[in-house]
Amino acid sequence: MLRSLYIQNYALIEKLDIGFETGFSVITGETGAGKSIILGAIGLLLGQRADVKAIRRGASKCIIEARFDISAYGMRPFFEENELEYDDEECILRREVQASGKSRAFINDTPASLAQVKELGEQLIDVHSQHQNLLLNKEGFQLNVLDILAHNDDALEKYHSLYNEWKQLDRELSELTALAEQSRTDEDYLRFQLEQIEEAHLAEGEQSLLEQEAETLSHAEEIKAGLYRIEQSFFSDEGGLLSFLKDNLNTLNGLKKVYQPAGELSDRMESAYIELKDISQEVSSQGESIEFNPARLDEVNDRLNLIYSLQQKHRVQTLEELIALADQYRNKLSEITSYDDRIAELTARKDAQYDRVKKQAAVLTKARAAAAREVEKQLAGRLVPLGMPNVRFQVEMGLKKEPGVQGEDTVNFLFSANKNGTLQSISSVASGGEIARVMLSIKAMIAGAVKLPTIVFDEIDTGVSGEIADRMADMMQEMGDRNRQVISITHLPQIAARGRAHYKVYKEDSDTETNSHIRRLTDEERVEEIAHMLSGATLTEAALSNAKALLTRIS
Incomplete structure (x- = not known):
C-alpha cells in the first residue's frame, strides 16, 4: 500500500x-x-x-x-x-x-x-x-488473466524452467550443427595440410641437429686442417708441447729430494700433462672423424629446406610448432568425425526435453480452459450492471502453436455489446468506453483472486x-x-x-x-469540490445539495 x-x-x-x-x-x-x-x-x-x-x-x-x-x-x-x-x-x-x-x-x-x-x-x-486499455487485445495480457485466475504460478514456474532448458538445448544444437557444417567444408583442406606435415616424418629436436651438422659439413676442410695443426703442436718430434712438458715434469721430480715445493709443483704439472694428453688424443680422434661429404651435405640441406618451407607455409618459427600444428589438425579432424554422434546425442536430449515441455504446456492448457469459462461467467456478471445488458463475452482457445514463453495456447477475447451482434476480437468492435469498463471488470475480477x-x-x-x-x-x-x-x-x-x-x-x-x-x-471542502464538478465554476444551492446527497451514499 x-x-x-x-x-x-x-x-x-x-x-x-x-x-x-x-x-x-x-x-x-x-x-x-x-x-x-x-x-x-x-x-x-x-x-x-x-x-x-x-x-x-x-x-x-x-x-x-x-x-x-x-x-x-x-x-x-x-x-x-x-x-x-x-x-x-x-x-x-x-x-x-x-x-x-x-x-x-x-x-x-x-x-x-x-x-x-x-x-x-x-x-x-x-x-x-488509458493507453493500458490497448493491452486488452494482446494475447500475452489475455493469457496472464487466465493464469492469474487459474492460480498457475507453480505450473508456470515449472513450465518456464523446462522451456528455458529446451531453448538452451536448441541453441546448443544449432551452434553445433553450424560448426559441423563449417568444419566439413574445411575437412579436405585440413586433411591435405596434415598429410603434408605427416609425410615429412618430423621429430622433435631434429632441426637443431641438422643445422649443426650442415654447419660442420660446410666447413669440414677448415675444421680438419685446424685440428691437425693442434694435434701437431702436441706431438711434434721437434718442440712438441707434450714432450716439453714431460721433460719439465722429470726435472721437478728430480728436485723433490732437495727442494720441497717441487713436489707440489710436480703433482700439479702431472695433472696438467694427463689432461693435455687426453685433449690431444680427443683432437686426433675428432680430426680423423671429420671428412668432406658433399652427398651428405646435400641430403641435410634438402631436409632443412623441407622443414623451412613447411614453417614458412604454416607461419610458424620452430619445428615443435609444426608438430603441435599437426596435432591440432588431427584433433579438428577427430571432432569432425565425432560431430554426427554429438549431434545425434544432443538431438535426442532436445527431443526428450521438448516432450516434457509439451506435457507441462498441456497442464497449463487444462487450467486455462477451466479459467476461461470462469472469466466468461464473471465478466458477463460484472458488465451487465455497467450498462451492457446484452453483452456477450467469450474466451476463444484457438489452435495450439509451437511452445513459447507462455505455453502453446492461443487465446482471443471475443466481445459483442449487442444481443444479435457477431462475436469479434474485443479491440475491433468495442468502443473506448466499453473497453474501459471491460478492463475495470477484469481488474476487479483479478483483485478477487490475488493480492494486487x-x-x-x-x-x-x-x-x-x-x-x-x-x-x-x-x-x-x-x-x-x-x-x-x-x-x-x-x-x-x-x-x-x-x-x-x-x-x-x-x-x-x-x-x-x-x-x-x-x-x-476536509468534509466541507469535499462538498464544494463535488458541487463544482456538478455545476462548474459557479456554485449553486442545487449543486451543493446534490453534492451532499452523493456523499451521504458512502457506506
Missing part, C-alpha cells in the same frame, strides 16, 4: 508531500492542474526513462520518493535475492534525476539498479492509464456517466475493501463522492512561477 508520496522540483511541483489511505480514494482537479505530472513522477519510480526537461526550472535535481506498507506482501525473497536491506513493515523507493542527465535510484536508502527499482515498483503499484498492489486508475471512467459511473464506483470501492488500496483520478462527481479519502490537485500562480499542489480535502 502506498503510504506517502514526496516530490521535489519536478515539472510544476516545487515540493509536495502527501499521505494516502487504504481502501478507495479519489483524486480530482481541473484539466492541466498537475494530475498527469504526479503520474509522471510515479512513473519514474516504476523505472521509466528520466527526462532532464522535467526538472523544475532553476533546480539542480528532482527527487521522487514513495513509502509503501509491504507487511502483507511477503517480499523478503526479492530483497534477499537482490541483496537489499529488508524491513517487513515499510519499503522506500527513491529516484533522483540530476540536471546533468545522471539518474540514481534507491531502495530503502540503498543504491539500486533501475532494473531492480522497476521490478520492485511493478509489484507495489499498478498505474492503469496499489492500483491507480487514470480516468478509467472516460466516456461514461450517470448510473454506469455509479456502478464503476461500486466496483472500485469493492476492490478497495479488505485492506486493498485503489486510487482513481476522475472527473465524475459520482465516483469522486465514493472515495474514503478525496485529494485535490490544483495550481497556484505567482508573478514569477506556477506551482502544482495536492491536498486532502
